[in-house]
Amino acid sequence: MSSYDVVDLIRAKRDGRRLGPDEIDWLIAAYTAGEVAEEQMAAMAMAIVFRGLDAAELTRWTEAMIDTGERMSFAGLNRPVVDKHSTGGVGDMITLPLAPIVAACGAAVPQLSGRGLGHTGGTLDKLEAIPGWSPDVEPGDLIRLLDEVGAVICAPGPGLAPADRKLYALRDVTGTVESIPLIASSIMSKKIAEGTPALVLDVKTGSGAFMRQREQAVELARTMVGLGRRSGVATVALVTSMAMPLGRAAGNAVEVAQAVEVLNGRGPSDVVELTLALAREMLTLAGLDADPAEALASGRALQTWRAMIRGQGGDPDAALPRARHQRVIEAPRDGFLTRLDALAVGVAAWRLGAGRARKEDPVQAAAGVLWHAGVGERVRAGQPLFTLLTDTPERFDRAAQALEGGWSVGDEPGEPQPLLLERIAG
């Protein structure tokens, strides 16, 4: 491989010139090998925040990150493989019912998931609330479980796109997270390396999402769909609202409980709507003519959930952890819940212990927030509106502060706000 002067490459990007394919290959490999210093990659990342990466640069950048590690393959499976990724939100436990629903329809769903940081939760943190369940799956077990059960939710191995792990840690401390091409390549490098031939993206927008502005979320969705398709992954994105939290619970055990409610046919309507919308996209990409609503109604999805949890050491019948302390916030008057801000709920759950400030922090399985009415629903003065849950009651006050101003009760229910905003299919 040719060698380049990294300062020349930084200056080129800074001045708005395109990086060539060989330059990108060299940069990513040299950075991963420690030959390009952290401060040099930080300057490059900030230049990319301002100048972007065009489609060809982005595809090569992503492939170069993948090439620093291993590529998985699901070629030997008897089921069509399809994966899903959400950019993260509050109460976003959709993966939990979605993976077994899609698996129950005949697909294989290798769901490599992450942990929560800040006010958004992580799928692995949620599932760890289930006694015995482990996110660590040996490669051989992964294939066997995908064949037998159809769904695995596990931690990605360290071998997938190690450049991304190093670059993400750098971006996190240098104010360079907010770059659409860098976000897109970070997400997609792992998904492409994973070897899935099909991918459905849930790109969230609104106060509780990383992309607050809808236009940005749409741009990110378009960027990832284009990147996926250029890299041979059939990719579709739904842009969905995270202006208010999903469902009725934000936390770990409380979201698992809600997922089980969904699988029992009793979940909140917004969660069911989004889960089925994503399931239909996944099944279409997988080439399966199956009805996810039927898989849900028939109880087959619930059976798959139970098999999936057992397959990773969990006991689907075990009681979930319960918080040692709770505080109730009551409705101040009769009326309708007219507003519930996703960020406020997410920060409250985080402060109660459901989330972490640093990636090495532990989370409380039982901490979280329940809300007892959805937006547009009637409330009565004095009824419980929120229940705050934690094992560490000194956290209640700051959590309650986070909720203040984050909701309103009014005289009219208000117009319903759409959950599914846009579909982007390349």
Add this chain to the structure above:
Amino acid sequence: MSSYDVVDLIRAKRDGRRLGPDEIDWLIAAYTAGEVAEEQMAAMAMAIVFRGLDAAELTRWTEAMIDTGERMSFAGLNRPVVDKHSTGGVGDMITLPLAPIVAACGAAVPQLSGRGLGHTGGTLDKLEAIPGWSPDVEPGDLIRLLDEVGAVICAPGPGLAPADRKLYALRDVTGTVESIPLIASSIMSKKIAEGTPALVLDVKTGSGAFMRQREQAVELARTMVGLGRRSGVATVALVTSMAMPLGRAAGNAVEVAQAVEVLNGRGPSDVVELTLALAREMLTLAGLDADPAEALASGRALQTWRAMIRGQGGDPDAALPRARHQRVIEAPRDGFLTRLDALAVGVAAWRLGAGRARKEDPVQAAAGVLWHAGVGERVRAGQPLFTLLTDTPERFDRAAQALEGGWSVGDEPGEPQPLLLERIAG
């Protein structure tokens, strides 16, 4: 002092928000102390490349860099103090005759100077061609020499604005040198810390200058003049052409020889013109009603030069080093030298050994380029046009390549190009 989250500050600058004075103080102090990591400052520097610093931010940034070190004072001197700084060019030995001329007129000129990097030479490298001369002057000797002789050209101590040294080294490897506020604060932090009450800037523009575009040079000049004045330093800038090299020599010993020619009343007219223009500005700022041309013509400036060189251990009568090898390039035809590119000459001198690629490299005292006609002057076919000088003749070919295309001989002398482009006085 308050403490801040550096990522918040990077994001603020990235998103175009102003940094507050306390934020800037904290950032510079924490970076200098190693509490803000190099990669974080690199991202901040790149954000500043794109977003800039406004006048208030820049003043505080510069003061904060000064506050990381010591401040000198010339308050006890019997002469008015005035300093000069050039942004650097090819054949720019103006400081050498200028300092003794201004000193001979009654001012004190504490010229803290640097070394060359790349194709532009450094004043200290040039003077070190004089046998015995040393750039290291003890603080007590500095004051005594300024009182007795009036001019000292020496290396700044490590105590002046250490934040700037650390930040400059970082910018050099991260593609963040090219930022007008960062350049301005780097130059001015050392000049303000030095304690000079008056400063004349020679801001060069053209192919051989750091600022190739005149508009950029003017903006840098305005920025530095404003910064100096807000920090209590009476500052004037001349924007001058570096489209062609100054004088007739680029190198170290060859430029010293040219300076002595100027002081003997026989120097190239462009060098004399610029030297006297800068001297007049310096004397005006120093409040001295003296004629620098008279100081030159009378030989008093030459006497001051001799005293200045002796004051720092040098022998003004010693023979200067002579190159062991030379190669002559002849004029190909009769005509006029119509073009001579400063960058081509500078790179040729650099490649002959007069400059350095890395700051730890040595330079050759005798290496350099002489040109035997100025632009607009008549040349005859076969006359020597350039003399290349080096101790290491394997360098000739690449130096001659650098000159190729950098000059032209034509039928008409062409229009004279102005040397002094703009005067900026706040």
